[in-house]
Amino acid sequence: MISRADLMNAFDAVSLYIERHTSLVCPSCKNICCINKHGNYDDSDEIFIRALGLGSLEQLYDRMDTEPCRYLQSSGCSLPRYRRPFRCTWYFCEGLLSSMQDDPPREYRAFIRNLENLRLLRQEILNPPVV
Numbered sequence: 001m002i003s004r005a006d007l008m009n010a011f012d013a014v015s016l017y018i019e020r021h022t023s024l025v026c027p028s029c030k031n032i033c034c035i036n037k038h039g040n041y042d043d044s045d046e047i048f049i050r051a052l053g054l055g056s057l058e059q060l061y062d063r064m065d066t067e068p069c070r071y072l073q074s075s076g077c078s079l080p081r082y083r084r085p086f087r088c089t090w091y092f093c094e095g096l097l098s099s100m101q102d103d104p105p106r107e108y109r110a111f112i113r114n115l116e117n118l119r120l121l122r123q124e125i126l127n128p129p130v131v
């Protein structure tokens with residue numbers, strides 16, 4: 001059984017690393033990826049959020065898909081990572097990926113392991129093993 005603490009630790013492990021790199025590359029980005037269409041949950045996000053005991057974010061249709069995401073603020077995303085659509089955690093643009101790959105290989109590999117760990121935990125919550 002996955003505890004909430006395990007999951008939060010897994011999110012923290014990837015967040016620290018991702019945010020170190022977004023803080024380097026995003027401020028000068030000319031094609032910001034945080035557009036409104038990416039801020040909406042898909043079906044698996046909805047299931048995951050309910051499994052965490054959280055209410056779903058209100059889906060509002062008051063702006064175009066291509067407008068800035070409603071959760072984007074000047075300091076970045078205003079949602080804690082576990083509350084974001086999961087695509088916001090696994091999507092890496094070319095610039096971000098390149099910044100990460102400039103890290104010492106050991107650090108980059110550790111991040112990939114942490115990301116895979118998070119993916120597997122989330123997968124287990126979405127598809128709990130039948131006992």
Ligand code: SF4
Nearest residue numbers: 025026029032033093
């Ligand atoms: S993740 Fe990449 S595309 Fe998105 S805002 Fe940052 S630099 Fe731009």
Ligand code: SF4
Nearest residue numbers: 034039069072077088
């Ligand atoms: S990271 Fe946050 S601001 Fe960016 S698309 Fe996802 S929810 Fe929106």
